[in-house]
Amino acid sequence: MISIKNISKHYKTVEALKNISLEVNEGELFGIIGPDGAGKTTLFRILTSLLLADSGQAAVDGLDVVRDYKELRRRIGYMPGRFSLYQDLTVEENLHFFAAVFNTTIEENYYLIEDIYKQIEPFKTRRAGKLSGGMKQKLALSCALIHKPRVLFLDEPTTGVDPVSRKEFWEMLRKLKTQGITIAVSTPYMDEATLCDRIALMQHGELLTIDTPANIIAAYPKKLYRMEATMKKEEVKTNPKVETCFLFGEYWHLTFKNDIEPTWKLKEIQPTIEDCFVEKMK
Amino acid sequence: MNMAKNNFQFSIFNFQFWCFVQKEFYHIFRDRRTVMVMILMPIIQVILFGFAITTEVKNVKIAIYDPSRDVATQHITEKIGAGEFFIIDRYLNSPAEIDRTFREGEVSVIILFSDNFGERLLHTGDAGIQVLLDASEPNQASSAGMYINSIIADYQQELMREASIPFQIRPEIRMLYNPSMKSGYNFVPGVMGMILMLICAMMTSIAIVREKEMGTMEVLLASPVKPIYVVLSKMSPYFVISWFNLITILLLSVYVLGVPVSGNLFWLNVLSLLFIVVALGLGLFISTLVDTQVAAMLASGMGMIMPVMLLSGFVFPTESMPPVLQWLSTVVPARWYIAAVRRIMIEGAPVQAVWKEFAILAGMAAVIITVSLKNFKSRLE
Incomplete structure (x- = not known):
């Protein structure tokens, strides 16, 4: 559904994307996971025909993002990272406007957004700028869906949204997937990665790995241990048996070169995507 | 078929375009x-x-140096002070006061009559008036200058009539399209x-x-x-x-x-x-x-x-x-x-x-x- 071949892109001094290749299948919920500045937004803008790549090809739904950009723009839904609706228009007016943008009406595809829009409908006469973060995202998603796109691009949709709304948002995405819409979503939150069918880990314009979350976790090369972070940082770091140590909240996540340090109170744990990411970044 | 498609597109244009315009008005x-x-x-x-x-000349304060104070100078002074354009603010005692008067800032026009103005006018026909304008406001100065000029010309005209000399050339200044400037x-x-x-x-x-x-x-x-x-x-x-x-x-x-x-x-x-x-x-x-x-x-x-x-x-x-x-x-x-x-x-x-x-x-x-x-x-x- 989305096919990226050797895409590179640089801005004045920064290489934003370095020779990226990627395939996303039809009907997939695909996550691009990486910290700020990894190149996620640049990649999304190239796929939505907003930016031109320096080299390489990309196609969405069989349409070249450069040559067929006009037709492409009919078939995709795009939700940029920043809240990009009209703050001085009401919820309803925003939706009406975006329906007009895509030459459709709210009624025509209402079934698609019904679940989402129902939640914000009580506030439909409220200006979009006065909505909470979670409601803004729901409205933005409704607007991006109003023309029943074949592919949906969501650039960091949950950034700046409270945890409850984030959870709801992902539930909505799973429901949309059942409608047959291919969804590409980027996020800096590692915990959201497991909610995707497949993910690509991205760092400094490069893809570290592309696989299902389960496979990525299974491919973690070492045994991972957890220890309460009561000891001093230096003491943990300088222990000769320790290979890697990272602080995750109130716990250390540790791997050892060969044997474990017997005096420490350790518990073997399943690695998270974040552990995998950190491991790949080395 | 083709026509139907065109109609469709046309109506779409209207609908979409008016939605856009409506949004802009919002x-x-x-x-x-x-x-x-x-x-x-x-x-x-x-x-x-x-x-x-406003660049109109109105209520401009004027100072006068008039050593002879005869009928002719009185007449001219009255004519100048008559309209709403000029206000006779003061009389100067000597030309030495000119500089100071301008510097005070109140007065922007000073009129100096020559000695024995009336007599010389009648006998030799050669009497001088000097008009000094504070041109730090050039627009006002030039309007005021023109206006004073026309007042004096007017007076000259009156004198000529009394002397009944025919064929006098009368300078006529008229502001076309904007008569009152x-x-x-x-x-x-x-x-x-x-x-x-x-x-x-x-x-x-x-x-x-x-x-x-x-x-x-x-x-x-x-x-x-x-x-x-x-x-x-x-x-x-x-x-x-x-x-x-x-x-x-x-x-x-x-x-x-x-x-x-x-x-x-x-x-x-x-x-x-x-x-x-x-x-x-x-x-x-x-x-x-x-x-x-x-x-x-x-x-x-x-x-x-x-x-x-x-x-x-x-x-x-x-x-x-x-x-x-x-x-x-x-x-x-x-x-x-x-x-x-x-x-x-x-x-x-x-x-x-x-x-x-x-x-x-x-x-x-x-x-x-x-x-x-x-x-x-x-x-x-």
Whole structure:
């Protein structure tokens, strides 16, 4: 559904994307996971025909993002990272406007957004700028869906949204997937990665790995241990048996070169995507 | 089949376009402050220029040095003090006081009669009057000078009549089209040019750039909307508002300032709408060059308002500019608009008299809009 071949892109001094290749299948919920500045937004803008790549090809739904950009723009839904609706228009007016943008009406595809829009409908006469973060995202998603796109691009949709709304948002995405819409979503939150069918880990314009979350976790090369972070940082770091140590909240996540340090109170744990990411970044 | 498709597209155009226009009106009318500014600005400007910033000669204080104090000098002094133009402020005791009097700042004209003025006038026919004008305000000084000149000429005329010498040449100065030298005749076309340029160019450029700044342009670009719809819908509210402003200015100038529309009102409107289109095009052009609202404001402020003020003949007559500036002023649309408004509105000239201005403005509109639409990017960079 989305096919990226050797895409590179640089801005004045920064290489934003370095020779990226990627395939996303039809009907997939695909996550691009990486910290700020990894190149996620640049990649999304190239796929939505907003930016031109320096080299390489990309196609969405069989349409070249450069040559067929006009037709492409009919078939995709795009939700940029920043809240990009009209703050001085009401919820309803925003939706009406975006329906007009895509030459459709709210009624025509209402079934698609019904679940989402129902939640914000009580506030439909409220200006979009006065909505909470979670409601803004729901409205933005409704607007991006109003023309029943074949592919949906969501650039960091949950950034700046409270945890409850984030959870709801992902539930909505799973429901949309059942409608047959291919969804590409980027996020800096590692915990959201497991909610995707497949993910690509991205760092400094490069893809570290592309696989299902389960496979990525299974491919973690070492045994991972957890220890309460009561000891001093230096003491943990300088222990000769320790290979890697990272602080995750109130716990250390540790791997050892060969044997474990017997005096420490350790518990073997399943690695998270974040552990995998950190491991790949080395 | 083909026709049905065309019909479909046409109706789509209407529906979509009007949704866009409606949205633009929402944007404008929900921003109360901007609406107030746009509605009130022409009113305030007309009133300011009409009453406060005036170049009319009125209540100018005058000082007189009159050593002889005879019938002739008294007569001239009375004539000068009679109208509402001059106030006889004081009499000087010696010419040595001139400098000090000017420096005090109250008096801006001093009239010096020569010794034994009346006698010399009658006997030798050669009596001198010196008029000193404080030219630190050159406009006022030259108007005052002209006015005093005509008063003295008038008096001379009276003397001649008494002496009954025939065939006297009488200098006659008449201010054509603006008999009382009202500044309104000069500035109303100028204010029209400035307000229309300000509202159209500045507001349009800011409105388009705001979409870039707010990120909504990104969403619009990633949609199948044609840029021309976005642009045309942005322009339409300002087109309506500036026409409204034009009517406000005309009503104010006729009923408050007493500057009549002597020419054809229809053609005055057609001319103004053409100028509005040029200004909207300039706003669009600016919006394709900058990315922030502040930059748009600066660009339209420096790039539009300053030339309108300085190079259009609104404040300084273009004829008296150095050749380089004269040449430069030909690319300022407001120059042609203001000149044409003066001819149609003030002089009452027929539309044929300003065909050149019409043609130039139409050409400018075509070029600017074509270039900006070409310049309008369908991607982010």
